[in-house]
Amino acid sequence: MALTEVGRISITIAALGILAFIFGVVAENKKPASGTPITGKGVVICKYPSDPTIALGSFSIILSFLSSVFGVVAVFFPYKGKSVPVYALQRTTSLVVFFAIAAAVSFMAEALMMWATITESLHRTRNVHHDLTTSCPTAKTGLYGGAAFLALDASLFWLICQMLTLNARADYEEDEEDMKGQYGQVLTTEYNNPARAAHA
Incomplete structure (x- = not known):
């Protein structure tokens, strides 16, 4: 069975969010607690083990960003080729609230992951x-892990936004159908009663 547009977008958001979470957690686990100080003439050279922390953090940043992009697309995508005006979506208070939360959590996840990766x-x-007393620090412990959980949370919020969007679209299309039905009924009544139409 082929996936619908809704299913494809949902799976993409979820998969990108989960991958961003996994890469962030692995980066947290692989990050060394500190480097090895090597004392020279008036300086200390910090030697760090070769590990994929920075690469994993970078991948997590990209995947989290893509998950957010697809989250926004999920809200404004013209499902079945039918676009819905923005004002129709804004009438749904819960959608507006969750959209704001998803955007804020996505921004926080990106900011934390970038902070950890750039610092490292x-x-x-x-x-x-x-x-000479330096302890060869690394990025603050917990930044990668916290950013990873926020990236996962953001993808879940975007999925909720998609569900609320589908509900708002259904309400809008139902209202449109009702309006068309009422308008058609008025035209039919006046067409069947020419005297009333002439009087009007």
Whole structure:
């Protein structure tokens, strides 16, 4: 059985969110607690083990961003070729609230993951310190993991937005059908009663 447009978009959002979560959690687990200080003449050179933390964090950033993009697409996508005006979607308060929450959580997930990845990258590249007491730090513990959970939460919120969007679209299309039915009934009544139409 072929997947519908709704199913394809839902699976894409969920898959990207889950992958962003997995990469973020693995990055948290692979991140070393600290580097190894090597003392030189008036400096300390920090040596860090070779690990995929920065690459995993970068992948998580990209996947989380793509999940958010597809989340926005899920709200405004013209399902079955039928577009719905934005004002019709804005009438649904729950959709507006969840859209704002999904956008905020997505932004927080991106910001935390970027903070952790950039910090880790800076520690690796700027590894020569004149402070002889340096402990060769790495990115703050918990940043990768927290960002990973936020990325997963964001994808779930986008899925909720998609469901609320489908409900709002159904309500809008039902209202449109009712309006057409009432308009058609008025025209039929006046057509069947020419005297009334002439009087009007």
